[in-house]
Each structure stands twice: as C-alpha cells, then as structure tokens.
Amino acid sequence: MSDLLRLRDMDVGDPRREQRLEDIRREAERRGKLQVVSTRLAGAPFPQASPDTGYYGIPLLKQPPWTWEIPLYFFVGGAAGAAAVIGAIADYTGADRELVQHARWIAAAGSVISPALLIADLGRPERFLAMLRVFKPQSPMSVGVWTLLGFSSGAAAAAFAGFLSDRYGPSLPVKVLENAGQAASMLFGLPFSNYTGVLIGATAIPVWNHNAGYLPLHFAASGLGAAVGILELMGHRKSRALQALGLGAAIFESWQGLRIESRSHDHLDPLKHGPSGLITRTGGVLSGPLPTLLRVASLFGGERRSSKLRKWASWSAIAGSLITRFAWVHAGHVSARDWRLPLKDRSPAHQQLQGSH
Amino acid sequence: MPGLGTSFGRGGATTAQQDLSNADAILIMGSSMAENHPVGFQWVMEAREKGATIIHVDPRFTRTSAMADIWVPLRAGSDIIFLGALVHYVLENSREFRDYVVSYTNASTILRKDFRDTEDLDGFFSGWNAEKEKYDPESWLYEGAPKKDSSKAPGHSEIGGGHGKDRGGEAQDAGKYESDPTLQHPRCVFQVLKRHFERYTPEMVERYCGVPQDVFLKAAEAFTSASGPAKTAAICYAVGWTQHSKGVQIIRTAAILQLLLGNIGRPGGGILALRGHASIQGSTDIPTLYDILPGYLPMPFFETDSHKLKAYFKKHSARTGLWSGFDKYFISLMKAYYGDGATKDNHWGFHWLPRVTGDHSHFGYWLDMADGKLDGLFVMGQNPAVGASNGRLERKALSKLKWLVVRDMVETETASFWYASPEVERGELSPETIGTEIFLFPAAGTAEKEGTFTNTQRLLQYREKAVDPPGDARSETWFMYHLGARLKRKATNDPRPRNEGLRALTWNYSTHGKHAEPSAEEVLKEINGYHVASRQQLTHIKDLQNDGSTACGAWIYCGVFPKADYNRALERKSKDLLGHGWGFAWPNDCRIIYNRASARPDGQPWSERKKLVWWDPEKKEWTGLDNADYEKTTSPDTPENVRQGHGTEALGGARPFTLHPDGLGWLYVPSGLKDGPLPTHYEPLESLVENPLYTQQTNPAANRKKRPDNPYAAPHDARFPFILTTYRLTEHHTAGGMSRHLSHLSELQPELFTEVSPELAAELGLQHGDWATIMTPRSVIEARVMVTTRMRPLRINGRTVHQVGLPYHWGYGGQVKGDVVNDLLVISEEPNVRIMETKALVCNIVPGPRPRKREARDRLNSYEGQHA
Amino acid sequence: MSVTAFLTDSTLCIGCKACEVACKEWNGISEDGLDWSGFSYDNTEAVGASTWRHVKFVEEAPLPGFGGNAAEHNSWSFSSDVCKHCEQAGCLEACPTGSIVRTEFGGVFIQPDICNGCGYCVTACPFGVVERDQKDGRAFKCTFCYDRQKVGLQPACAKACPTESIKFGEIEDLRREAQSRVEELHRRGMDDAAIYDPLDTSVEGTHAFFIVRGDPRTYNLPPAPEVPTTYLKKSWRSSAIAAGLLLGGTLVAFLSDGNRSDGRGR
Numbered sequence A: 001m002s003d004l005l006r007l008r009d010m011d012v013g014d015p016r017r018e019q020r021l022e023d024i025r026r027e028a029e030r031r032g033k034l035q036v037v038s039t040r041l042a043g044a045p046f047p048q049a050s051p052d053t054g055y056y057g058i059p060l061l062k063q064p065p066w067t068w069e070i071p072l073y074f075f076v077g078g079a080a081g082a083a084a085v086i087g088a089i090a091d092y093t094g095a096d097r098e099l100v101q102h103a104r105w106i107a108a109a110g111s112v113i114s115p116a117l118l119i120a121d122l123g124r125p126e127r128f129l130a131m132l133r134v135f136k137p138q139s140p141m142s143v144g145v146w147t148l149l150g151f152s153s154g155a156a157a158a159a160f161a162g163f164l165s166d167r168y169g170p171s172l173p174v175k176v177l178e179n180a181g182q183a184a185s186m187l188f189g190l191p192f193s194n195y196t197g198v199l200i201g202a203t204a205i206p207v208w209n210h211n212a213g214y215l216p217l218h219f220a221a222s223g224l225g226a227a228v229g230i231l232e233l234m235g236h237r238k239s240r241a242l243q244a245l246g247l248g249a250a251i252f253e254s255w256q257g258l259r260i261e262s263r264s265h266d267h268l269d270p271l272k273h274g275p276s277g278l279i280t281r282t283g284g285v286l287s288g289p290l291p292t293l294l295r296v297a298s299l300f301g302g303e304r305r306s307s308k309l310r311k312w313a314s315w316s317a318i319a320g321s322l323i324t325r326f327a328w329v330h331a332g333h334v335s336a337r338d339w340r341l342p343l344k345d346r347s348p349a350h351q352q353l354q355g356s357h
Numbered sequence B: 001m002p003g004l005g006t007s008f009g010r011g012g013a014t015t016a017q018q019d020l021s022n023a024d025a026i027l028i029m030g031s032s033m034a035e036n037h038p039v040g041f042q043w044v045m046e047a048r049e050k051g052a053t054i055i056h057v058d059p060r061f062t063r064t065s066a067m068a069d070i071w072v073p074l075r076a077g078s079d080i081i082f083l084g085a086l087v088h089y090v091l092e093n094s095r096e097f098r099d100y101v102v103s104y105t106n107a108s109t110i111l112r113k114d115f116r117d118t119e120d121l122d123g124f125f126s127g128w129n130a131e132k133e134k135y136d137p138e139s140w141l142y143e144g145a146p147k148k149d150s151s152k153a154p155g156h157s158e159i160g161g162g163h164g165k166d167r168g169g170e171a172q173d174a175g176k177y178e179s180d181p182t183l184q185h186p187r188c189v190f191q192v193l194k195r196h197f198e199r200y201t202p203e204m205v206e207r208y209c210g211v212p213q214d215v216f217l218k219a220a221e222a223f224t225s226a227s228g229p230a231k232t233a234a235i236c237y238a239v240g241w242t243q244h245s246k247g248v249q250i251i252r253t254a255a256i257l258q259l260l261l262g263n264i265g266r267p268g269g270g271i272l273a274l275r276g277h278a279s280i281q282g283s284t285d286i287p288t289l290y291d292i293l294p295g296y297l298p299m300p301f302f303e304t305d306s307h308k309l310k311a312y313f314k315k316h317s318a319r320t321g322l323w324s325g326f327d328k329y330f331i332s333l334m335k336a337y338y339g340d341g342a343t344k345d346n347h348w349g350f351h352w353l354p355r356v357t358g359d360h361s362h363f364g365y366w367l368d369m370a371d372g373k374l375d376g377l378f379v380m381g382q383n384p385a386v387g388a389s390n391g392r393l394e395r396k397a398l399s400k401l402k403w404l405v406v407r408d409m410v411e412t413e414t415a416s417f418w419y420a421s422p423e424v425e426r427g428e429l430s431p432e433t434i435g436t437e438i439f440l441f442p443a444a445g446t447a448e449k450e451g452t453f454t455n456t457q458r459l460l461q462y463r464e465k466a467v468d469p470p471g472d473a474r475s476e477t478w479f480m481y482h483l484g485a486r487l488k489r490k491a492t493n494d495p496r497p498r499n500e501g502l503r504a505l506t507w508n509y510s511t512h513g514k515h516a517e518p519s520a521e522e523v524l525k526e527i528n529g530y531h532v533a534s535r536q537q538l539t540h541i542k543d544l545q546n547d548g549s550t551a552c553g554a555w556i557y558c559g560v561f562p563k564a565d566y567n568r569a570l571e572r573k574s575k576d577l578l579g580h581g582w583g584f585a586w587p588n589d590c591r592i593i594y595n596r597a598s599a600r601p602d603g604q605p606w607s608e609r610k611k612l613v614w615w616d617p618e619k620k621e622w623t624g625l626d627n628a629d630y631e632k633t634t635s636p637d638t639p640e641n642v643r644q645g646h647g648t649e650a651l652g653g654a655r656p657f658t659l660h661p662d663g664l665g666w667l668y669v670p671s672g673l674k675d676g677p678l679p680t681h682y683e684p685l686e687s688l689v690e691n692p693l694y695t696q697q698t699n700p701a702a703n704r705k706k707r708p709d710n711p712y713a714a715p716h717d718a719r720f721p722f723i724l725t726t727y728r729l730t731e732h733h734t735a736g737g738m739s740r741h742l743s744h745l746s747e748l749q750p751e752l753f754t755e756v757s758p759e760l761a762a763e764l765g766l767q768h769g770d771w772a773t774i775m776t777p778r779s780v781i782e783a784r785v786m787v788t789t790r791m792r793p794l795r796i797n798g799r800t801v802h803q804v805g806l807p808y809h810w811g812y813g814g815q816v817k818g819d820v821v822n823d824l825l826v827i828s829e830e831p832n833v834r835i836m837e838t839k840a841l842v843c844n845i846v847p848g849p850r851p852r853k854r855e856a857r858d859r860l861n862s863y864e865g866q867h868a
Numbered sequence C: 001m002s003v004t005a006f007l008t009d010s011t012l013c014i015g016c017k018a019c020e021v022a023c024k025e026w027n028g029i030s031e032d033g034l035d036w037s038g039f040s041y042d043n044t045e046a047v048g049a050s051t052w053r054h055v056k057f058v059e060e061a062p063l064p065g066f067g068g069n070a071a072e073h074n075s076w077s078f079s080s081d082v083c084k085h086c087e088q089a090g091c092l093e094a095c096p097t098g099s100i101v102r103t104e105f106g107g108v109f110i111q112p113d114i115c116n117g118c119g120y121c122v123t124a125c126p127f128g129v130v131e132r133d134q135k136d137g138r139a140f141k142c143t144f145c146y147d148r149q150k151v152g153l154q155p156a157c158a159k160a161c162p163t164e165s166i167k168f169g170e171i172e173d174l175r176r177e178a179q180s181r182v183e184e185l186h187r188r189g190m191d192d193a194a195i196y197d198p199l200d201t202s203v204e205g206t207h208a209f210f211i212v213r214g215d216p217r218t219y220n221l222p223p224a225p226e227v228p229t230t231y232l233k234k235s236w237r238s239s240a241i242a243a244g245l246l247l248g249g250t251l252v253a254f255l256s257d258g259n260r261s262d263g264r265g266r
C-alpha cells in the first residue's frame, strides 16, 4: 500500500512528465507500438483485434468435448477389431485352437467394453439408443456405431459358440453359430479396427483433418500391434505369424513416426511441441522403434531369451497403442485452441491437395 | 429543465426522436445516445444513412462516437467554451438565420443601461451580492419593461429551488420592452451577444477544450452549413451536460445556437433533451420535486407574496402569453385536489398547501438527515446509497434515521447499508449500533401494474398490466392510495385545523381486485380534468376556467383523456413519422413544439423541404404534418399587441413561443436563472485548469455544500492530478437495482472497470486487467484497469491532461458486486436545479487494490481534516 | 413456406447487445459466467451453448501515443455473430442420431429431444458454433427461432435490433440487398466493406451472412471454412486400404507360418 500513501508530486505540466510522455509518443509513432514497463500483451498495452491476432486471439473452433472414455474406446476397438481378424484367419488357416479361442475372447471382451465406454461418455444408457434411429453413411459416427453393433454380436457369438463346442463337443447349430459369428466379427472387425481414424479425420479440427488420409492406416497398425501384444502376453510367444504381424505393425508405426517428424506444418505442431507433443512422441516410440528392435533382437538367440524379448515388445506395443490414442485426442484439443490455424488463408483442403500425400 | 424552459417556455424536449431522421446534421454532446438511448438512436442512424453528418463531442470515444462522422474529444467540463465558440462562429461569419432571428427571438430587445456583462466585470454579471452569494438580477431586465415584483430580487425567491423559477412573468412586464429590429443598437441582445462571445474563439477551444482548431472548424462548418431555410440541424444532450455546476447554462448555450440558426420548432431541428428513467419527464410534469406543483406551477414559498392567493397570483401570472391563464391552471388544480372543499371563500384551499421553507432537494434534506434533523424517510424507486454523490456521507446519514421505508423490486444497497456497506467493512458503522428501523416493501414492476409513462419526448403512453405482481408486491398507486386513506381516517378523528386540508382532500378512486387496487385510469382522467358540474371530461387547455367550474390535475396534460371512454395515451396506431395516433404528447398532441416557427411570419413554410405547419388561407386555420402549437384560427397577419393586450391573443399571428409574455425565443434570459442571463464559461468546482477567461474560477452561484464530511480538492491539488468523469454502460441501469440482479445483464458487464489511455497506463505502470485504486478527497475505490485508445490525453494550454473514466453502476449488492463510484464524488448543487457535478472532477489513480478496513478508514479521516 | 436468412450488417450495429439478450430471454438460456474478460466491452467472448447470439466488439488498436488530440485515430466496430446455418452444414452431416435437421425455412435445427450428447457435431462445425452443455450434456446452438418462424414471427434477435443491423427475410432478397448495400457503402467511400458468405468453399454459402468492414479474420470469420464431409472420401479410402493390408497381412503371416498348428509354448 506504500505507493498508495505516497503523495505523487505530479502537478500537471511537471516538465519531467511532459518529457516522459513525449518519449512514449515518439516511440509509439516510430514503432507503432508501446513496449514500456506497463505494457502486457505483445505489441500493445491491451488486447487488440487484427487479421493476424484474429478476434483478441479467442479460439475460433470449439474443443472436442470428449474426455478419457473416447480415447480408451479407440484403443479397445482397435485391438478387439484386429484380434477378431487374427482369430478368424488363424481358424481358417488351421492354426491351433487355443490361439483362435484366445483371439476370439479378446474380440468378445472388446465387444462388451466398447459400448460401455460410449455409454459412459453419453452419460445415460437410453441416450445410446438414439444412435440406432438412423443409419447415416456420411456420418462416420453413425457408420461406426452400426459397425460396432455388427462386430459385437459377431464376436460375442463366435467366442461363446467356440466355448460351447470346446466344452460339450461340436454340434451342428453351435458350429453354424460359431462360423457365422466368426465371419461377421472378421468382416466388421476390419473397419472397426480403424474407422475411428475416419471419425476424427473428417472433422473441423486442423490437426485431425490434415491427417485424415492416413489416420485409419495408423490406427489399424496401432490396433494390430496391441492385439498381437495381448495374444503374446496370453502365452502365444512362439507363433511366427504373430511375430511377423507384430513386427509389421511396429515397422509401420516407426515409419509414420518418421513421417510426422520429417514434415513441418504448423498444424502438426500439437504432435511435436508441448505436453501433447511429448505424449505423442512417447506413444510413437513405444509402438514403433522399441518393439521393432525388441522383436528383431528376439529373432536371434535362445527360446527363453526370445520369449522374454517378445514379452517386452508386447507390453511396449500395447502401452504405445493406448498412449497414442490419448495423444491424438489431446492434440485435437490443443489444435482447436490454436486460433491461428482456421484463420490461415488457404484451407486445409487446399493444403492437402498439394500436400505430400 | 430551466435551460430549455427559460429559453423557449417549456421545460421539455422541443422535438420527437423520430424527427431526428429529418435532420441534415445532428450534434450529440453530453450524451452517449447509442449507449443510453439505443432505441431512439435508430433515427440518428436513419439520418446518417440519409446523408446527415453526425457529430459526437465527448471526452471518451464511445459506441456513439463509433457511429459518428466526426468525433471531437474534449476536456470534461469545457462545454461552454466549445458551444460558445460555435455561437461566435455563427455571429462572426454571419451564419445566423436572419429572418428567423429578427421575427422569432428577442435579439432586437434592448437591455437596461445598468446591465453589466461578465466580460465587463471579470466573471460576474451586474447585481452580484458577495455575502449573500447570490445575484440581484434587477439590472438584467429589459429596457422599458416595468418591474412588476415587489420583493428585492424579482423572480428570485429568497429560498427554494429553481424548478419553481420565474417563467418570464414574475420580474417584469416583459411585454413592454424597447427594441431595434435592425439589431444595430449597442444594447440590443444581438450586439450584447456578439460582445459576450467575442473571446470564445477556435484558438480558445484548442487551448482549453483540447480540440484542435481544424477539428473544431470541421464540426462548426458541418453543423452551421446544415442550417437555414431549406436545412435543419438538431442537438441531442443528456446528463453529460446537466450534471455540471453550470449545467443549465450549457443547455442555454445550445438554445442560443439553435435560435440563431433558426432550428427550433422546425422538422429535423430542435434540442432533444434525452431524459433518464422511463418516466422521468413525467416526474417533472407531475413532479416528484419539492418546489413545483403539477404543470410547473410553483410551490408557494414561505415569504410575503405567498401569504395571500392574490399576491401569489400577481407574482406568478403574466399579462400576456399562456401564463396569463395561471389562475385557471391553479384553481383547477385545487378543485382536483379538494373538490367541493375548494371554494372561492377559502381561496380554493390555497392555505392548505405546505410552504417551501428551504432547500428540500435531495441533498438539502439529506444533509439535514446527516445532522440528525430527520426522523423517517420513504425511498421509493431510488437507490441513493449507490446513485448519489458522496455515498459515504449518504449512507452514514441513513444510520441517523429512526425509520426507513424502502419500496423496491430487489434489496437495494440503500436497504442493506446497515450490514453490507463499506462503512461496515471499515468499521465506521456496525449493525449493532445502528438504530434505524428498516422496512423493505416489495414493489410491483412496470409490467405488473397499469399506468402511464411520459417519455423523453413528452409522450404519454398508457400500458395495461401484463402479469400480477408476485407475492406481496404492490404498485405505487396501491401503496399511496391506501396510505392516503389511512391518513385521512386519522385526520377525521383529529379535529385540529392542521388536518383540514387532509380531510378535504378528494380520495375516492374506485378499487378492484382482491388487493383493492385503485384505478390508474381514474387518476389519469382526473389529471386530464373535467367540468365540475357535468363531470364531462375537458378536451382542451382552453376549457380551463378560474371560477372553480373546472378541475384539472395538470393543465399541460389536458386533452389526454377527452372523453370518459377515450384514453388517448392508450392509442397504438401510428399514422405518420411523428407518430400521431400512438400515445398523446403534451401539449395538445404536438410532437414538435413551437412549430409555428416552421412557417415564415406570413404563414407559409420557410421551404418546401422543411415544411411542417402552415396557414391554410381557404380553411382559415393552421394545418400541416403536426398539430399547430398555436391558436388554430389565429391568422398569421393578426397584429400583435404585447404592450397593451392580454392573454395569447396579444401575441398576434407570428409569435411562436406562446408561453413567453413577448411570444419570442429568448437568446437572453432577463429573469428566471440564478446564475446569469447569458451562459459563461466557469471551470468545474474541482479542476486542474485555471479559468482562461476570468479570475472568477467557478460558477459563483453554485452551492458547494462544503463541510468536513464533504471535502473538496484544493485548486491545483498535487494529490489529485487527473480529471475524473463518470458515465453509463448500455449493459447496466443506473444504480444497478434493475440490472445487477439479472444474470443476462450482469454477465455482459460483470465488473467495475476504469478506462485509461495507453499513455497514462505507461506512465503510472497500470496493467490492463489488473487492479487500480482511484482516490478523491471523499473516498478510495478499486476497479479493473481497461487500457484503451478510446481514452486519450489532451494538450491543454501546452500541458498534457489525462482523463480517467468510470462507469458508476456497481455496488455491494446483486449478482455482480463492485465498489461504489459515487463514493468518490462530492455533493454540490447547480444553482437552478440543484444537481450534483458528476461529469468533471479531479482524482488520483495508482496501480494495485485499494486499502481495506482500518487503513482505509484512517485514510478517509485524514482527508476530512484538510478540505479546501 | 419461404427459405429465410439473416443479413447482419455490422456497419449498422451500435453494440447494444439487445439481440444477445433477446435471444437468451426467448430461449431461456442459462447464464454464461460472470467473468470480466478485458476484451473491450465483450465479456461473453463467443457463441456457444449458453450464448447463441454474440456481439463482438472489434477494437482495432490505432497507434497508441497518437492520442493527443487526433480525433481520427480510432476504430471500434461491432458485429453480432450467430450460427451460420450453412448450406452444407458440418454439424448436420456429422450428427449420428439425425437430431440435427434442415427445417423448411432452410435453417439448421437441433431437435433437443433426440440429441444424445455424443458431441460429434461440435468437432464438425468449421465456425465453432455448436457446443455441448456441461451440465445438460446435450449440444445447443441457435435454433433460427424455428418456433417463432413456425407461427410467422421473425426471430427474437432480429425483432429486438433497434437499427436493423440484423435483417431477416427471404434469402434471395437478402442476397440482393447485401449486394446493393455493399455497393452503396463503396460509393460512400467505405471500400473495405464486403459481404462474408463463403459461397466458394465446400460450405456453399450460409443462411446467416454478414457485411463487415476490413479483414473478416479480425472478426474471427474463417477465410476458408470447409465442411468436414470433404475429408470423408480420403479417409474411407485409407480405411479400406488399412483393412486390406490387415486382412492380407494376417493371411500371409499365418500361411507362411510353417508350424502354426503346434506353435504354442508349454
């Protein structure tokens, strides 16, 4: 309060004051802005609207309203979808029964958890039913919900029927159910494992829609890596097929990581800088380079060593996949908050056209 | 509004807001119309879109400035220099509308030899009485006009306020004057005017208003060139003019300008006083003021010429003009009050009226309250704890009451002062020790009751009740009626003579509903007036009689309810731009008053483009786009006979200002104003600047109400180096009772902020968005800092002067709270209307929040000692 | 039944906020928070779930220091923002429940009884208009006063506007009116006045276009908004490729795995 009680000797016309004001004026006229002690916001002592600052830098776009449920849903869906495909192919190619059954169980688990997560996001179960009023091809979320429905019923049926025939021996109706379910879970599992890439790609959020063309690929690989990882953790660490798939996914993820890092567009900033950047990079390393190295290493040396390394690779891929989904959603928030992007003169669409795709 | 009243005759806006769309230029000064009269502002926008030049003169760049073609930033409190310079510009370049000036104004009237101007006496007019601190205005009168009044100061009662001022009939027989139509006579008003404004030059404006000459000249050229036979320019003002220690004289300067340019009584011209609350015009017509009766009839004062009715009549009625009917208006009012109780023998109950014994204006009685001279107080529809200057004094005064009744729709700060005020925080007051018993009555809001508004353009609009008031909320009419009924009952049981008036009072309105709500229509019918015998409604002011055969609650409203089942205030069918068919404008549904002036003396329009009302030779009557504010059948060539004649007839056919005894617009006001016949620049009571024109720094007639708890900053007080001005925001309403309690308004302007220029911010280290503390000798408050180039320092006489802006809507109640800006202000009284100076003071501002509790208290007490 | 639109003419806006409040009153919208923003006189900042009409106070800073007595140096314009009711509406296309519909008046309307609060529309609006209400959980935005238009009333905001800055009427008439208005403004020397109506983008124009002076970006009006459906083709293509790779990859992986049938550790 001291300066409050201090009586400022500031008789108007005090020459020192006049001088100071003259300086301030001249500086302002010279630079077009004030940078004296009191000035806060860059370039001006007060917020200002302009073509480059937009409307006081207030974000033009709204942030996605989603919290933890949705990225988790992305992860589960990706893994479950891929697992269903693996299970089916394994079965058709006559791979051993337990692997098939385990893959089915993963898919089945996903088929239960996924809707649960969606409902959790909506708040009330009955709200989910509204989704089933219509089917809208142009709405990725609508397509996704119907895919989820087909997948869930298929996966559940396949796993349950498989369980029955293992337990009480094969019977025709069970066999039919098992095959039908398996076929369905594979057919729906293919899109289900990556449609979430379309879901966020086809939005107004710059960091998402600038990557619309490849998010599905990325999410598919990430899901595959996770599915393989889970299966291997369930014990299938000898399967060469899984090894191949895991390696493929990891290599693909490594490549896409490089791809992002190598390109510089300010709409990619959230993926590189700040907290969202850190998370993205962590997720990237865990799902790409690290598992690749571990798996390559596991190709050499004894069985126990190989199994150990594959175990770690699996953990890494799963964690990577999970973190990556959170990273993308987080990046979406950051991107929406960045008021500069939507004010860019050329639209994302244009940039995509001559973008390196 | 004596500013307009003394100049033209009536204290009301001369035109309608719709008519602004006819203007070729509009000067908005002392008002932020776009912010505070947004709906009316649509017609300013219309005018702008039609090509009119909009000029806004304001210390701040406001939403109004943003709409204007020319914004002129000026130093708060320097308006008379600016306007005086406009008058000077007109006279200098012979821009006046000669024919109009010669025929319709008192420019040719010759003044007495003993009149001395402020230019001669260094800031005083002749007649200044130093120890009484007031004028003896006798020397201001017209040459040849016999002094009428017996008392020493004709037209200036010893005591009492300015609303009951001389309306032209008191001091002299103003009809008998000498004149020089050539305007050459050295003592004719025109020449006096020229000399008076000689020194109000563009240079003066640049140096003391802070307005560069080229900007001033641009504005002057735009405004004056938009006036003449084929063009008109309008002026809009509000409290940016009135709330100064010389407010009335600022408005007078505008009146002079408009009369010289011939802009009064003509379409697209006029002076639009933008009034405040929805019916504030109504509450001066049917006054909530202490010194006038309905229709601007003066309250009798406690002085010799009010002892007898004859003396009272003699004093206040004029021989010529509409005020010759003074006795008719008054007796009809008495008949409305006392019915059969008012008879010729008891002087119509004149002696039952209370007499004004002193200054009973808001500040007058509030200071009495502070000194413990008041027991109880009704506060209805007001929130002085926030709205009135020197809030600390105001609130402490409340604690001296025995009882306080507050009728409001919310718990205002006035009702909650005893536990929530800053005085409680500072430990100056404590709920335990306050003896005041407080009754908070819930009031019905506008939509919850019926009745009329009289709006800014004298327009009466009756509205029906939309919904029932909630709970125990009741209307004002209900409260007043039932309170009155109880008092009458007490009076009948108490035979003392003092109760005679109360017993005689007619109080027989029919009631309806389960709460016995009195009929507002019946009240309006009574205000309109009726023939006592037949109970027929009066249809026109001309029906009024002085023999007790007519009763009328307010003569100016006569005609609003012409038939028992015909309420013109209820009409909602506009027939034309001026809105005839929608409501009723007093007088006689004239939308633009003095409109006889819209035609040449010979009765034909000055120009086709600007025709409004003209003489129809066939029909032998005045016709046109508005009802003539003139005797309908008096032909233009009717000769005047103001020297001998009587009544309005004496004015003849070409004297538009029918309330003045001479029927003319007054450039010079011979009597009626307490601070001079001509406007003169004085500095605000607190100012950083020396009066450039006179050694007399401030308005000598202004009342400072100086006392230890109402201290002033000394001239050039180094502690207070900045100019402080206060104002409104669109988002809130006045003291906030109607806005700070509503989320949809509160969220739009949630916090008190102070507007400062980047230069001042840079100089003092004020950070945008941070807190600043603003100090005056009265108090210390805090506000958020808004740094903006809409505020800018001015070069005044080679020095830089900063202005600090504060909106005044916040208080310690409601959804959004903030410090009370009025705590900073000082109680002062403009001499004529006794309004406080809210627009130009001095302050200091420093970064950081204000001191609290004890620290704050000691600080304020330290101020109280050393007041200048 | 005519197709209607808003023409909001900022050159006529006096910043009285009557539109903003009228909208809130008519639609009974909840309070928007009582925080002081410091952004000129704008404390509600943007359209959203609890503000469907929003008045912007565009205070473009002239050179500070010029202050002095130079009256010229200032610019303060006001503009009332609202849902654009896009011809190609991202929100409408994205809505999985069919809650968002195109009304007979051409407006884009959220049926509150159907909206399930998935929030997908929020990510799909290129103008950042629609928003999910924290408490209620559903998405809200301007209804184009569908209820009022149904009974032949004009929208509350337009009704409340004292200066006809908000014009409401037949879309074709208003388009023409906008044209002539801008031409007139140019004649009057305001050559920086322009219509904002992204006709040449995938949004294909709006039912709420604006006349603003200067660069629209100053008003947070995006220069090139795109309806997100434009990204669908690319996305689904990538999705198909991904599916193909997954299927093929898995097949190859298992077929080429010699000892797949006993590849289990014990």
Ligand SMILES: Nc1nc2c(c(=O)[nH]1)N[C@H]1C(S)=C(S)[C@@H](COP(=O)(O)OP(=O)(O)OC[C@H]3O[C@@H](n4cnc5c(=O)[nH]c(N)nc54)[C@H](O)[C@@H]3O)O[C@H]1N2
Binding pocket: B029, B030, B031, B032, B033, B035, B036, B037, B057, B058, B059, B060, B062, B075, B076, B077, B078, B079, B237, B238, B239, B240, B241, B274, B275, B276, B277, B725, B726, B727, B728, B729, B730, B731, B732, B733, B734, B839, B840
């Ligand atoms: N939204 C809204 N409307 C209102 C009200 C409200 O509170 N809110 N109040 C109503 C009431 S009661 C009234 S009386 C009217 C008042 O209406 P206004 O008189 O327009 O209200 P203010 O904002 O107090 O003052 C107007 C302008 O005067 C400027 N000013 C300050 N000092 C000076 C000076 O020395 N000279 C000149 N020329 N200008 C100066 C201020 O900067 C301000 O912009 O508004 C009425 N309308």
Ligand SMILES: Nc1nc2c(c(=O)[nH]1)N[C@H]1C(S)=C(S)[C@@H](COP(=O)(O)OP(=O)(O)OC[C@H]3O[C@@H](n4cnc5c(=O)[nH]c(N)nc54)[C@H](O)[C@@H]3O)O[C@H]1N2
Binding pocket: B239, B243, B276, B277, B380, B381, B382, B383, B384, B386, B387, B388, B389, B407, B408, B409, B410, B412, B443, B444, B445, B446, B476, B726, B727, B728, B733, B734, B735, B736, B737, B738, B808, B821, B822, B825, B838
């Ligand atoms: N510093 C500074 N001070 C000023 C001014 C300024 O410009 N600067 N302006 C001055 C001016 S012009 C004015 S008018 C005053 C205003 O000052 P006040 O009149 O004291 O303030 P308001 O908030 O208008 O008070 C009106 C109260 O009436 C209540 N009310 C509304 N309708 C009804 C009704 O039907 N019945 C009843 N019983 N109550 C009702 C409202 O809730 C509100 O609380 O402020 C003055 N003070």
Ligand code: SF4
Binding pocket: B036, B037, B038, B039, B040, B278
């Ligand atoms: S509140 Fe009433 S008086 Fe004030 S601007 Fe609005 S309509 Fe006019």
Ligand code: SF4
Binding pocket: C083, C084, C085, C086, C089, C090, C091, C092, C108, C124, C125, C126, C127, C128, C129, C130, C141
């Ligand atoms: S502006 Fe946004 S919310 Fe409005 S219609 Fe267009 S996309 Fe939908």
Ligand code: SF4
Binding pocket: C094, C095, C096, C097, C098, C099, C100, C110, C114, C115, C116, C117, C118, C119, C120, C121, C122, C138, C139
């Ligand atoms: S939040 Fe409601 S309106 Fe928006 S997309 Fe989901 S269902 Fe449709």
Ligand code: SF4
Binding pocket: C022, C023, C024, C026, C027, C052, C053, C082, C141, C142, C143, C144, C145, C146, C155, C156, C157, C158
């Ligand atoms: S159209 Fe209706 S809902 Fe939309 S902004 Fe206007 S008032 Fe609000």
Ligand code: SF4
Binding pocket: C012, C013, C014, C015, C016, C017, C018, C019, C020, C055, C078, C080, C160, C161, C162, C163, C164, C165, C166
């Ligand atoms: S009501 Fe009209 S003038 Fe007022 S802010 Fe809204 S658009 Fe502007």
Ligand SMILES: [Mo]
Binding pocket: B239, B275, B276, B277, B280
């Ligand atoms: Mo007022």
